[in-house]
Amino acid sequence: MVARVFGLKGSIMKLKQGSFLWYLYLDKLYCLLSVRNVKALVEYFHLLDVHHKKTLNDVLFYHFLHHVTDLTRNQITVVFNMLDWNTVGEIGFDQFYMLVCILLAQENHLEEQFIFRHSRPVFELLDLDGELKIGPDHLHMYNFLFNIKKQQLRDLYYNFDITGDRLLNYKEFKLFTIFSMDKYQESQKAEKEKKKEKAVLKKKLSQVNESQRESLLGIQPFESISNYNC
Amino acid sequence: MEGKPLKASAKSSSHHGSGRSSLQDIRNMWTTATLSQPKLNVQLPTVREDSELEDVSVSGKTLWSYDQKAGHDAEGGWEASDGGEDKDSFKPEEPEELELGGDSSQGSRLEEDDSKTDNEKPSSVSSLNISRHTPHRAYWVEQQSRLPLPLTELMENEALEILTEALRSSSTLKIQSFPN
Numbered sequence: 001m002v003a004r005v006f007g008l009k010g011s012i013m014k015l016k017q018g019s020f021l022w023y024l025y026l027d028k029l030y031c032l033l034s035v036r037n038v039k040a041l042v043e044y045f046h047l048l049d050v051h052h053k054k055t056l057n058d059v060l061f062y063h064f065l066h067h068v069t070d071l072t073r074n075q076i077t078v079v080f081n082m083l084d085w086n087t088v089g090e091i092g093f094d095q096f097y098m099l100v101c102i103l104l105a106q107e108n109h110l111e112e113q114f115i116f117r118h119s120r121p122v123f124e125l126l127d128l129d130g131e132l133k134i135g136p137d138h139l140h141m142y143n144f145l146f147n148i149k150k151q152q153l154r155d156l157y158y159n160f161d162i163t164g165d166r167l168l169n170y171k172e173f174k175l176f177t178i179f180s181m182d183k184y185q186e187s188q189k190a191e192k193e194k195k196k197e198k199a200v201l202k203k204k205l206s207q208v209n210e211s212q213r214e215s216l217l218g219i220q221p222f223e224s225i226s227n228y229n230c
Numbered sequence: 231m232e233g234k235p236l237k238a239s240a241k242s243s244s245h246h247g248s249g250r251s252s253l254q255d256i257r258n259m260w261t262t263a264t265l266s267q268p269k270l271n272v273q274l275p276t277v278r279e280d281s282e283l284e285d286v287s288v289s290g291k292t293l294w295s296y297d298q299k300a301g302h303d304a305e306g307g308w309e310a311s312d313g314g315e316d317k318d319s320f321k322p323e324e325p326e327e328l329e330l331g332g333d334s335s336q337g338s339r340l341e342e343d344d345s346k347t348d349n350e351k352p353s354s355v356s357s358l359n360i361s362r363h364t365p366h367r368a369y370w371v372e373q374q375s376r377l378p379l380p381l382t383e384l385m386e387n388e389a390l391e392i393l394t395e396a397l398r399s400s401s402t403l404k405i406q407s408f409p410n
Contacts, residue, residue, distance in 0.1 A: 020385045040381070047389035063396040067388070 012147050013075075015107045019068045020044060026104045031114040033101065041100060045093050055090035069103065075144055082125055082142070098125075102145055111147045112184040116177045122146070123173050133167040152180065 015022050024037045033041065048060055056064065058080055065076045083095040091099075098121065105114035115122050126138045136157055139148055148156075160172045160179070168176070 020381075020388050023381060023384075040385070044385050044389065047386065048392060050393055059396050059400060060392070063392050063399065067392045067395065 014070050016068050021068050031117045055092050057090050112180050116181040119174050119177045123170050133169050135167050
C-alpha cells in the first residue's frame with residue numbers, strides 16, 4: 001500500500017547508457033568499486049559539489065539521479081531520505097559511494113550478491129526508524145533498488161521470522177541473505193548447465209545434418225547412372 | 231588536485247564521429263588499464279634501479295615509447311618525459327602536448343636517445359633497452375592517478391549538464407515564488 005501510494009511500485013531502475021556511471025564496474029565478488037573507479041568517482045563528486053561543501057544538497061542530488069537513471073521524483077525522494085541518515089539534508093561522499101554501488105549492482109544483476117556481501121549496511125539503510133528491525137513495508141518500499149521479488153518477500157517472512165513478530169532483526173535478515181545467495185548460485189549453475197546442454201545439442205544436430213547431406217550427395221550420382229542405364 | 235589535462239579536442243572530435251565504437255573503445259581502455267596494473271607492479275623495482283643508473287649517465291630529458299603490451303593503447307602510444315627520479319620535474323601536461331605534437335618530434339627525440347645510448351657502456355645500454363619497454367615509475371604513478379581523456383571529457387560534460395539543469399530548475403522556482 002505504501003509503495004503504491006508513493007508511486008514506488010514499478011519497473012526496476014536502469015542506468016542511462018553512455019553516462020559516466022555506466023562505465024564504472026563493480027568487482028563481482030565483493031560488489032565494490034576498484035580504487036581507480038573510486039578515484040574517478042571522487043572527481044565526479046567534486047565536479048557536482050558546486051558549493052564546495054563536500055556534499056550534495058537535495059536539488060543537486062535529484063538532478064543527478066534524474067540525469068543518470070530513469071527513477072521517478074518520488075523514488076528519488078525516497079532514496080535521498082534513505083541516504084540522509086544523519087538528517088542533515090545533504091549527501092556526503094560516503095552515501096554517494098554507497099548509492100553508486102547499489103545502482104551498479106542492480107544494473108549488473110548482482111543484487112543478491114550485494115545484499116549478501118553488505119548485509120549490515122543494507123540493513124541499516126532499510127531500518128528507517130532505528131528500531132534494529134525491518135518490516136515488510138520497508139523492503140517493499142525499496143523494491144525498485146534491491147529488486148526483492150514478491151515471492152522472496154513472502155519466503156523471507158515465512159521462513160526467517162523466527163521470533164514471530166513479523167519483523168526481521170539483523171540475524172534473521174542475515175540468514176535470509178545467505179539463503180538467497182545460495183539460491184542465486186544454484187540458479188546460476190543451472191543456467192550454465194542449460195547453456196552447455198544447448199550447445200551440445202546444437203553440435204549434435206549440426207553433425208547429424210552434415211552426415212545426412214553427405215549421405216544424400218553420395219546416393220544421388222549413383223542413382224542417376226542407374227537410371228541412365230535403364 | 232593536479233592540473234586538468236588539456237582537452238584534446240581534435241582527437242575527441244574523431245571519437246564523437248565513431249559513435250558506439252568509441253564508447254566501446256573507452257570501456258576497453260578503462261578495463262585494460264586496470265588489468266595491466268599487476269604486471270607493471272612486478273617490473274617496477276628493476277626499472278627504478280636502471281633509471282637511477284641512467285640518470286647519472288644520460289643528461290637531459292629522455293623519452294620512452296610506451297609498449298602496448300602494458301595495456302595503455304589510447305591513441306596508438308603514450309609518451310612521457312623522464313625528469314629523473316623526482317616527481318616535481320615531471321610535468322603532467324607533457325604527455326598531452328607530446329600526443330598533439332605529432333610523430334615527427336617524437337621520432338627526432340627517439341633518434342637523440344639512440345645516438346646517446348651508443349656511447350654508453352653495454353650494461354647501461356641493456357638496461358636502457360629494458361627500461362624502454364617498461365614504463366618509468368614516476369610516469370606510471372602519474373598515469374595511475376589520471377583518467378583516460380575521453381572519460382574525463384564525458385565526466386565533465388555530464389556534470390555540466392546536471393548543474394545546468396539544476397540551475398534552471400532553481401531559477402524557475404525563484405520566478406514562481408517571486409512573480410514580480
